[in-house]
Amino acid sequence: MSYCVNCGVELDSTAKKCALCETPVINPNIPEEVKKEPAFSSEVFEISEGKKKKFFAALASTIIAIPPIVCLLINAFIYIIIFVKG
Numbered sequence: 001m002s003y004c005v006n007c008g009v010e011l012d013s014t015a016k017k018c019a020l021c022e023t024p025v026i027n028p029n030i031p032e033e034v035k036k037e038p039a040f041s042s043e044v045f046e047i048s049e050g051k052k053k054k055f056f057a058a059l060a061s062t063i064i065a066i067p068p069i070v071c072l073l074i075n076a077f078i079y080i081i082i083f084v085k086g
C-alpha cells in the first residue's frame, strides 16, 4: 500500500498521480533515474562508435587509395621518360 506524500490519501499501486492533489507518485521500487541512465550512456557510446567507424572508414579509404595513386605516379614518370627520350 502506498500513500500520497502531500495529502496522505491511499493510492492505487498503478497510479502515477494522486487522484486528490495530483502530486506525482514516486515508487522507490521502480526508480525513473535508472531507466534514463542506460539510454543516456548508450547514446554516448553510439556517438563514439560512429566516430570510430568514420575514422576507420577514412583510414581504409586512404590505404585503398594509395596504390592507384602510386601506380598513376609511376605511369606518369614512365610516360615523361619516354616522351623526353623520344
Ligand SMILES: [Zn+2]
Binding pocket: 004, 005, 006, 007, 008, 009, 018, 019, 020, 021, 022, 023
Ligand atoms: Zn495527494
